[in-house]
Amino acid sequence: MKTSDVEQSRESELRSLLRIVARLFECPTSGWKADLLLEEYLDELTDREVGDSLRHFWNAKQHLSVEELWQRYVDTFELKDNTTLYLAAYLYETASERALALQRLNLAYRRMGLSNQRSELSDYLPALFEFAATASMMEGAVVMQEYRPAMIRLEQTLRNMESIYADVAQACRILTDRVIQRGGGFLLQTLAGGTVQ
Numbered sequence: 001m002k003t004s005d006v007e008q009s010r011e012s013e014l015r016s017l018l019r020i021v022a023r024l025f026e027c028p029t030s031g032w033k034a035d036l037l038l039e040e041y042l043d044e045l046t047d048r049e050v051g052d053s054l055r056h057f058w059n060a061k062q063h064l065s066v067e068e069l070w071q072r073y074v075d076t077f078e079l080k081d082n083t084t085l086y087l088a089a090y091l092y093e094t095a096s097e098r099a100l101a102l103q104r105l106n107l108a109y110r111r112m113g114l115s116n117q118r119s120e121l122s123d124y125l126p127a128l129f130e131f132a133a134t135a136s137m138m139e140g141a142v143v144m145q146e147y148r149p150a151m152i153r154l155e156q157t158l159r160n161m162e163s164i165y166a167d168v169a170q171a172c173r174i175l176t177d178r179v180i181q182r183g184g185g186f187l188l189q190t191l192a193g194g195t196v197q
Helices: 001-022 034-042 048-061 067-079 095-111 125-134 137-160 166-191
Strands: none
Touching: 001 034, 001 048, 001 125, 001 166, 034 048, 034 137, 048 166, 095 125, 095 137, 125 166, 137 166
């Protein structure tokens, strides 16, 4: 396999993982399909670090019904302020700072020709990961770099709570770093006068 083919394969896997993780952080209901997507994809993963995190979640989830997983999700993300999935809340103290951050995000979404099709605000973790999966790696890297500290904080809080979602948050942080690495590489290549594919 040529280097460009390997890179395209890695980028394709990264984008697929971003979409899967986005769905894993959606509220599990009876129609929730994220676990089926994950199950199909787990054996094909070449990113071992992300794969290990997602396998830990998968194994823990196997012992829970959809209703039990739903209850854990609600208890963790909807009833506690310190584990919100609205990431700007971790980074900005005032409503005006958060509003400016949301404006920047919405502008980034529009600049890429995307719209936040969700009813949630644009800093909602699943929306950010869907954006990163669709946007150029450079644009994704810029957004993920801003929200990386929030993801680290969320991961640490979930780990301290011994939440089933801590491993998914760990996968989020790893994937965020992968997007930042790839996007930074594209940016450096562009600044050096190379071509970006």
